[in-house]
Amino acid sequence: MPAIYPFRAVQYHRGEGDVSKLVAPPYDVLDRAAKDKLLAHDQPNIVAIDLPHTPAKELGPVETYQAAGERYRAWLSNGTLSRRATPAIFAYRQTFAFQGAMHQRCGMACTLDAAPFGPRAGGGILPHEETFSGPKEDRFALMKATRAQLSPIFGLHADEKGKAVALIHEIMKSARPSLTAKMADDVLHEVWTIDDPARVKAYADALAGEDIFIADGHHRYTTGLNYIKHLESAGALPSDHPARRSMMVLVPMSDPGLVIGPTHRVLGGMKGYALDAFKSAASEHFSFREIAGDASALHAALVATPRNECHLGFYDVSSKRGLFGTPKSSDPLATRFASKPAAWRTLDVAIIQYLVVEAICQPKLNGGDAVKWAFPHSVDEVLEIARGHETGAGGGAGFAQLAVMVRPTPLSAVRDVSRAGELMPQKSTFFYPKLATGLFVNPLE
Template structure:
């Protein structure tokens, strides 16, 4: 596995601020303008003011705030290097509780070609330019990437679990229905044992591809500017939350597709066109669709929601028979690839560029939103998909492939503001 290191985190000072629940926020890429305003109003010290400032020059605003908050004691630097376990507790729609367990560390940056850190998504130039400006102006990782590793014997889970059971968290706050508890491990012996277990394992990026690639670019810039560069400087590492793929609390939600603004779209004609490649069953709404998808555990099956009704569709033959020569074997196993290539591109004529730019396509993790949007006439057709599995993420990454945009939604998001990593 890539080298992981403890680090001296920059954190909010409990002595300066008593209600730390008002300080944390999601990562920048899921903060809507309305949530951004709401977070600004929550506290003059909310992490959104560093992660996604509203000022005309957001990068300068973030940098100046960091300086002021350090001087005033709002932010404080830990006096020793540490790893930071973080457990996130959430409840699903059925009322079941899930606890995802992981820890924050400093992860050494590698080129993807070195096959130490493996991606599964393509990135866009705009977000990377934005994050690079923030890195350069602030000299800090404000939000963490989310990485996975495979520890089938749960050795790291056991080591960290024993520590957590015997120590009080340094933070215990709830945000958007998710409880975030964080501890601090400074024991060098325990840290060394965690490092040793993970030494031979690869890291897979679950979330934060843009930030990771930005970290690599920033490292190159700093190394070129530093005649005394050794490779041990903090800028050679990036703030990372690592979780075990065998953790029972690791959840991936599906991201459903909603299509709009297609010229001449006719739902009846579209359903007829689907019959060429899919078996089709008309269903009585959301409940029957959920049961239909649950019953199709291995086939490429989807829900189709239109103004003419709700349908369950399942690919008749093998995906390879249709997709050979178009996409690789590992990608042919993914439902979203089958949906994008056969239905969205070939049948509906949505180009890869339009999908990337979301010209005709928007995404939601809430299937109720799909039904509501069709009912209200906001979209022309919605597609309900099953979640990508963690094993598929790892297989695609290991094969050097990348998934279509919005193939995974790891829940919950890693909160920004629990700690920061200085570069």
């Protein structure tokens, strides 16, 4: 893997204490109401910098980024934020409930050489999802204004010998956390600061030669690479310049708390959409059967299906009817994407993107025009969007016509598709919970 380093993080409270009212979820899961709620405590919450404008994930007015940069530097000047005197890495534990059970996910925050995506001797940085242009433009404008990486990239590594897991757990057992936070979702975030060079080296040695798989943060990692090019275009950039290093939280794939949730799709804006019209247009490719009950019943039926079979849950917003859709072919993308590996072609999310949307909805129900999307993670959020509300999942308000429910993408598929050099459609995975923003910031100057 690329070399890892401790870093002089920018933190609240000099890296100690309870920062519950100061940290925030990642910008891309927040809407205006969520931002306002975080700021209602009259505290200098990081969201005031990390989400300069709403809606998120698209380029906003220039002045909003300028204001974010000015606020960041003002907080550094007045002591709200401060930069560590000594470099460190940070053990990071999240304790959370998921599907009725408690879990703990453990990783390590550090910086890595920001290498271009792809395999390389000694380990590479491997993506698994395609990206959108809007979030990259937004994050690039914010990075230029703040000259900082405000939130960590979520990376996975194999840790086949368990050395990293053992070291992280040893650190967590040996001392109390230096930073803690709990937000509205009741996820407990705990951070241990490690500035002992021997322990930093032991952790780096444990990861030697491993690939890093990007779990979450493809747009932000790409933004960091673009920022390096931006600085290089202005003149020589030293090899040890802080911008050449990307802050990540690295989690072993064997961690028992590594949970992947679903990312459903809500489609809309189709001029010729009606449920019967959709069924007719899709009849060449899908068999349908109606599921009695509400959207929750449809999702429960979907989750109970065998993992090695493709099934999709279609929920019509207008009639509130649920349909089970099963492709008539076991490999419905084989003809169009013969060169792609089967691990990619049989992904539920790939079948939605390239069969349901691009081969059915766009040409047959929308005159070839693009379909509007949202990417909710729960049935409740699907229903919020169906009621016409904006939730932060994208798409705006009042556009929803058809929800497509999916099962979580398996971790094995993330690994196999990444190593094959392929990219899944956008928003194919949802690693729950998200990493908090504001526990540590990576200054790029």
